[in-house]
Amino acid sequence: MDRIRNILMSLAFAFAGGISMNAQGGYVVSGTVTDQFGPVIGAAVVEQGTSNGTSTDMDGSYSLTVTGPSALVEISCIGYASQTFEAAAVPSEVNLKEDTEYLDESVVIGYGTVKKDDMTGSISAVKAEELNRGAVVNTQDMLKGKVAGLLVTPGDGGPGSGSRIRIRGSASLNASNDPLIVIDGVPIAQGAGGAMSNPLDLLNPNDIESFSILKDASAAAIYGSRASNGVILITTKKGKGSRPQVSYSGSLSVQEISSKVSVMSAEELMDFYSKTFPAGTPTGDRIAELAGDSVTDWQDLIFRTAFATEHNVSLYGNLKDRMPYRGSAAYSGQQGTLNESRYDRGTVDINLSPNFLDRHLTFDVSAKGVYSYSDYSDSGAIGKAAFFNPTQDPYWRNADGSIDYTTTNGFWNYGNGRGTGFSPNTLVGPSPLSMIYDNLSDAKSGRFIGRIAADYKVHGFEALRFNVSAGIDITETATYNGVRPGSFQAYADTGNLRVGQHTKGSYLSRSQLFEAYADYTEKWGIHNLSLLAGYSWQNNYWANRNITYYNETNEIKLDPGETVDSRYLKYRHENYLVSFYGRVNYSIDSRYVFTFTARGDGSSKFAKPYRWGFFPSGAFAWNIAQEPFMKGVKAVSTLKLRLSVGMTGQQDGIGDYVHLARYTMSNDPYRMYNMGSPSGYIHLLTPQAYDPTIRWETTVTYNVGLDYGFFNDRLSGSVDAYIRDTKDLLNSVQVPMGSNFGNKLMTNIGSIRNKGLEFSVNAIPVQKPDFSLQVGFNGTFQNTEFTKLNPTEDRNYYIETGGISKGTGGYLCRQMVGYAPYTYYTYQQKYDADGRPLQNEFVDRDGDGTITDNDRYMTGKSASPKFYYGLNLKLTYKDWDFGINGHGAAGTWVFNDFASANSTASLDLNSGALPNQAMLVKTTGFTAPNSGRQWYSDYFLENASFFRLDDINLGYTFRGVGKWESDIRLAVGMQNVFILTGYSGMDPEVISENGIDNTIWPRPRTWSLRVNIGF
Template structure:
C-alpha cells in the first residue's frame, strides 16, 4: 500500500511539473523573410530545446520562470530572447558573413575586423580540425592567401616549409615568427632540435592542434612591425581555447583513421630486372649474369615490404566554463600516428589549462599553461651520411633477392648484390632504432590593472622549456653499421626561453568622432640551450642497445655545446579613427640583439598605415549593393636576426691531437685555433614592404573579396661570402645582397545557395615573384645540390645545368656531334645541346659554357578552394589545394632512369630503353658501364599539382534527440585526406623536398618520405 501511495505522489508531482511548463511556439526567418529550417532553439543553460521545421516553425516546452531562449544557426548571429511570460515569439536571424564586428587578434592586442589597417588572414578552429594532422602548421596549407605551405615529408611529426609572401632570405631562416598566447616561441630547428642521430623532430609537433581556437597570419609591415627584428618573414599568432561564462561544459573529440601510401612507383619486377642486367652486360662485352630470367617471376616488391597501412588516432577531453568573474578551460589529449614506413611513429600526450579571473573591478589575472610530451621513432630517409635512406633503397634494391636470409646474422639479406652501397631497406627500418623524446612546458602568467578608465597596465611572464633526448642503436648485422660494427648514441638537449612583456594601453573615444588606441611596451627575452652527444662503436651483441653504451669496444669522444642569445625591445603603436571612416596606424619597435656586433646591436623598425572605409561615407548610404568597402595602404620596415649567435665573434675550436718531443720523451697534446672570421659590422637583415589592399562585401554579405598588392625588398642579406685566403679563412658572414618579392593576394568568399540547402565557397590565390637583385659578386653561388644556384636577377630555387637533347640514334650521329670532354658516346647514349662558347655562339664542344637555367622551384601561383554544403544536420565539405608552374628536380632519376643493370629502375625506363628496335628519344640503352649522371634538364620535371586535400561528410544530431540523451551537441563524421592528386610529376609527391629545412636549396626530391592518404571516422560529443 505504501509503495502504491509513493508511486501516486511521484506521478502527481511529475504531472504538476509538466502542466506548469509553458508551450512556446514561433517562426524563425532570415533577413529576407524566408523561413530557416534546422535552427537550434534551446532554453539557456539547459538541454531543453527543439529544431525549426522546413517552414521555420518551432515548438518548445519551457519552465514557467523568466526563461531565456537561445536561437543559433551556422552562418547567422546567435540571439537570446527573454520570454517574460510570452507564449509566441517570431524572430529574424541576421547573417554573420560580413563579420565586421569580429575581433581579430593582432600584435599585443585585438582590433575589430572593420578597423584593420594591416594585412591579416584568420583561420578558425573549424578549418584546423578539417584535416587530421600531427601539427597545426600542416593544417594551414591552402587556407590563407599569401601563405605557401609545403609539406616536404610525410613522416610522423614532420615539419613544413612556410613562406609568407615569398622567401626573403638566403642564409638566415625564412620561417615566420610564432606567438602562442603572447609567448614568442623559438621554432628554429637549429636551436631546439637535438644534434644526435635520432629523427629530425619538428619543434611545432609539441603543440596540440586541438588546443587552438584561432590563428591569425600577419603579412604586411603594418601588422608585423610591432614584432620588429623577427617579423620580416611574417608572424603567426595562435590563440588557444578559453572558457566562457555560463554552465560548465565537457567536450570529447576523437577520430580514428588508416593511412596508406598515396602512390607506388612502377618498377621492374624480378624477371624484367634479370633481362635488363643481361642486356647491360652484353652491351659492355661482359658475360650475362642470369641463365633463366623468367624463372624469377615477380620477385620481391620492396615498396610493398617497406610501406604499410598505418593507424592514426586522436582523443581530446576538455572542460570549459566559469562565471562573470572567472573563466576556465582545461583539456588533455592523446595523439598517435604510425608512419606508412616501417619503424616510424609518433605519440603525443598533451595537457593545457587556461584561467582568467577578475580579482576586482580594476585587476585581472590569468595563466595559460601547457605541457606536451612527444615520442618519435624515425627512420633514415633522403640522402644519408653512410647509406641512402630506406625509401630510396627500396626503389633500387634487387627484386630477385628476398627480404630475409636465415643464413645471415640477424636473418636479413644484407645488401644489394649488384651495388654494395644499397642496404636492405626493411632491415634498416625495422632494426635500426632511433627514438627522440621531447617534453615542452609552455606558459604565460599575466596581470592587467586599469589605472584609470581607458588606461591599463599589463605585465606578463612566459617560459618555453624544452627537454629532448635522442637514443639510437644499430646492431652489427646491418649494412649501415658495417664499418662501426654496431653503434649507439645518446644525446640530450635542454633549452629554455623566458619572456617578460610589459604594455601600457590607452583607449579613448572623443565626441563619437575620434577614437584613439595607443600602446607602449617594453620586452625582454633570453634563450639558452645545452646539449651533450655521446656515441660508441663496436657492439658484439645487441641485447643492451643504447642502455649500456659504456660496453662498446670503440667509444667515441663525447661532445657538448651551449648556445645563448637575448633581445631587449621597446615598442609602440597608435591607432586613430576619425568618424569611423579614416583609420591611421603608426607602429615602431627598437630591438637590441646579442647576436650582432657592438655598435650594430640595435635596430629600429617603423611602419605606417592608412585605411579609408568608403562605405561609411554619406554618398554610399543609399547604396544597397555594397555593404562594406575599404581601401588600405601601408609601408614599413621589419628585420631578420634568425642566424646562429656569435657570428660577429672570432670562435676558437679544436684542431686535433699532436705530439711534442721533450727531454723525457714525447707528450700528446690537443691544439686550438680560430674557426671563424669575426665580422665587427654584422647587423640585421631589413625588409621594406609596401602594401595596398581593398576589402569588399556586397549583396548583404553574400559575396566578399580581399585583394592586396605588395612589394618587399630585403636588404643587407646575411650571406656566407668568400674572403681572401690571406685571412686564414674561406668565407665569413657578411651583410651583402638584396632579395625582392612582389605579388598579389586574392581571397574570395561567397554564399552560392542560401535556403534549405546552404552552399558556401572560399577561394584564395597567391601570386609571388621572387628575385635576387644583388649578390655583391659577379659569379653565381653554386649550392652544389640539385642544380640549385643563386644568381643575380633570378629567383631563389633556380636550377642550372645542361639541356638534355634526346638520344643518339646512330654511331655516326654520336661521332659527329659535340660531346662532353672525356665521353665517347655511341648510339643509344644521351645527347646534350651545344648552346654557347666563349664568344657566345655554339662552338662544337659541350662544356661549362653550355650550362644554362633549366627551371625554377618558384610557382606561378598557389591556391586553395573550400566548399561547404549543409542540409539540416548534414554537412559536406571538400577542399582542393594546388600549385601551378613550379618545377622539381627529380634527383631519383640519377639511378631510377640509369639502365646499367646495377640497381632497379622505373618500368618506363627499363622496358622503354633504347634498342635498335626501339629507337626512342627519352631513355638510354642498357649498358653496365653507364654512369651518366650529368645534371641536365632531364632531371627537371613540372611539379604543378591539383589535390583533393580533404573531403568530409558529417552529421550534427538534432536538439530533440540530444535532449533525450542529455547531450548539448553530438557530431559524427567521415573524412578523407590526400584522396586524389593530378600532376605530371613522376615521383611520389610533387611537394617532396629532401632539403626542406634549408632556405636556399629548394625543389629537390631525393628519396623522401611520401605523404599518406588517410581515411578517418570521428565523433564529437558535448555534455
C-alpha cells in the same frame, strides 16, 4: 566566424524543434520575423534553456509551442542581434537589427586585439571552427590552403614530419624563412629539436581558438627583428559559458602509401637484363652469377598499412563568473607507413583567467605540456628497397627453410660466409630489412610552455591598462642512435666488431620571456585613439651533449687523445633580445584609420654597433562602405582600402656568437707542427673567418589591400598587392683576400625583391535553415628575384647551390641577379627525331663546337610557384555536413633528381650487387654510363604544377542524445585523396626549397573515422 556557429546552432535548434515539440497543451507562440528590408528566412526561434525551437519559413513566419506564457523565447539569426521575450509578450512582428557585435568583431594582433573595422594591416584571421574537420592530427595541417599568401608544404610521409610554412614566399637564403610563431603571447623557440619536428607540433589542434596571420609590415613590424617572414599568432581556447562543459573527440585513421617507386619486378628485370646484356657477354654472365631464384618485392616488405588513433578531452566553464577555466588532455599515436616508425604525442593544456577588483585586475595563466616520442625508421631503406636485388630471398635460410638468425640477425645481406664468419660487403651496405630492423633510433621530448599575465585597468581611469607577463618555454629531448648487435651494421663496425655502437644525445632548449606594456584607449565622439607602449626581454638558451657507447659493454667510446671527462662537456649557447615597442591607432568615425608602430630591438647576436635595429611602420585604412555616399548602396556591406609600408627584420638562423673572433684548436694527431725543442709537435690554433659587422636582414614591405563584402557579406574577401624588398641578405660569399681569414665568409650580401598579388573570395551561395553552402577560394601570384648579389656590381656574379645525388661536388642551381632563388642551371638535352633523349648529348649553346661547362644555361625556372591557391567547400544539409579542402600550385618546376640518378641501365657490378632497374630506363633507352653532364640535363626538369585534394569529409550529428542531451557528431574523412599533375615523379610537392626531388617517403593516403561528443 561567429556566423558559422550561429548558423549551425540555429540549424541544430531548428531541427531539434521537431523532436521535442511534444509539450501537449503547451503555449503556442507565432508571428513573423523581419528586418529593414522585409521577412527574414531561417531565423531561429528557440525556447531558452531547452532544445525546443523552430525556424522561420519563406515568409519569415513561425509557430512554436512552448511550456508556458512565462517561458523565454529567443529569436536569433546570423548577422543580427538576438532578441528575447517572455512567450506572452512576443510581438507579432519581430524586427531584427543588425548585430553591432558582429561588426565589432575583434581580431588578435601583436600585443592586443583590434576591431575588424579598425584593422589597417594585411591580417588573415582564421577561427578554428572554419578549419578542417577531417582527421587533423597536426596544427600545421589546419592552415594548408586556407589563407592567401600562406604556402604550407607538407612534410614527407614520416609520422609527425614537419611542414614547410612560408608567408608570401621566401626572402632569405641562409637565414631562416620560417615565420615567427607566437602562442598566447610567447614567441616560441625555433629548432627545439628532437621529436618535435616543428614548433607547431606542441599544440593539440583541438585547443586552438584562432590564428592570425600577420602578413604585411604594418601588422608584423611590432615584432621587429624577427618578423620579416611574417608572424603567426595562435590563440588557444579559454574558459567560457557558465556551467561546466565537457567534450570529447576521438579518431581512428588508417594510412597507406599513395605510390611506390616504379621499378621492375623480378621477372621483368631478368627479362630486361637477358635482352640488354645477353648471356655470353661478360656482363650477362656476371648477372647470371649474381641472380637468385626468389621473387621479392622489397618495397612491400618495408611498407605497411599504418594505424593512428587520437583522443581529446576538454573541460571548460566559468567558476562563479570570476574564473573562466579550460583544461584539456589529448593523446595521439601514429604508426608510420614505413615499418618500425611511430609517433606518439600527449598534451595537457590548462587555462585560467580569474578576475578581481570588479574586473579591473585580470590574470591569465596558461600551461601547456607536451610529451612526444618518435621512433624513427631509416628512410634510406626506401631508396635501397627500390633498387635491391628482387631475385634474392630476404632472409638467410637454414637447410630446412627456416630463418637462420645466426647470420646478420636473419636478414639476408651481401657478404661472404655465414654466422660469426660473415664478412659484410660494405660497398653495398645493409639490406633494406637490416636498415629498418637493425637500426635503432628514437627521440623523446618533453616540452612545457607556461605564461602568467596580469592585466590591470586603472581604477577611476579605466582607459589606461597595464599588462605584465612572464613566459617560459622549455624542451628537453633525449635521443638514441645505434645498431643492434649481430647486425650487418655491427659486423661492418671495425670499432666494435660484430657488436656495434650507440650514441645517446640530450638536448635542452629554454626560452624565458618578460613583457610589460601599457595601453591607453579613449574615445571622444567620433575620434578613437589607442596608444600602446611596451618593453620585452627574452633569453634563449640551448645545451646539448652526445656520448657514444660500445654496445653490450656500454663502455664509452673515445677518440685518441680524448678523456672521459671531455665527452661530458655540454655545448651551451644563448642569446638575448631586448625590445621597446609602441603603437598608435587613431580612427575617425571608423572611416579613416591610421596606425603607426615602431619597435627597437637589441640582439646579442650582433656586435655593439650593429646590435640595435629600429623597425617602423605606418598604415592607413579607409572604410569606404561607411561613407555617407555609400549608405544608399545596400549591396555593398564592406569596402575598405588599406595602404601600408614598414620595415621588419630577420635574425633566426644566425648563430649566437658569429660576430666574435673565433678559433679552432686542431685535435687531429696528424695535423700538428714541429715547434722544435722542447715543444716538439703541437696542436694548432687557427683563427676562423668571421664577420664582426654581421647584422640582420631587413625587409621593407609595401602593401595595398582592399577588403570587400557584398550582400551582407555573403560574398566577401580581400585583395592585396605587395612588394617586399629584403636587403642585407645573408650568404656565404667570396670575400677579398686580406680582409679576413679566408676567401669565403658568411656575411650580408645583396638584396631580393618579392612581388605578389593575393586574393581571397568567400561566398555563401545558399543559406537556408536546412541547407547551406559555403565556398572559399584564395590565390597568390608571386615573383621573387635577386636585385643585387655581391659587393661588386657585376651582374654575372653567381652563387652555386643545390647538390644532386650524382656528380659529386657539382651544383644544379645558381643564385643570380634577375633570377629567382635556386634557378636551375642545366645542360639542354638533345633529342632524336622521335623525341627520345640522346644520352650524353647536349645542345652546343655557345656554338664553340664542343660541349663544355659553358654550354649550361640559366633556365629561368625554379621551384617557387608563380601561382598557388587553396580551395574549400562546406555544405550542410539538415544534420549532415560535408567539406572538402584542396590546394595547388602552378608555374613551379621540379628537378627529378631521382630520375636523373636512375636514368640508365648501365651496370656496375664491381660491388658484387645485382641492382634492380627503374622502369624509367625503358623510357630513356639509356644503356651507356651517364657522363658527368647527363646528371645535369634539363631533360629531368619538369613542370610540377599540381592540384591536390587534401581532405574530404562527411559528418552526421545526432542531437540531444541520452541523459545529458549530448550532441554527437560522427564523421568519416579521407586525406590526400588525389593529386592532379603532369609531373612524372612520385610527388610534385617537393620539400626542399631548391626543388631537387630526391626524398621519396611517399605521403600517405589516410582514411579516418572521427567522433565528437559535447556534454
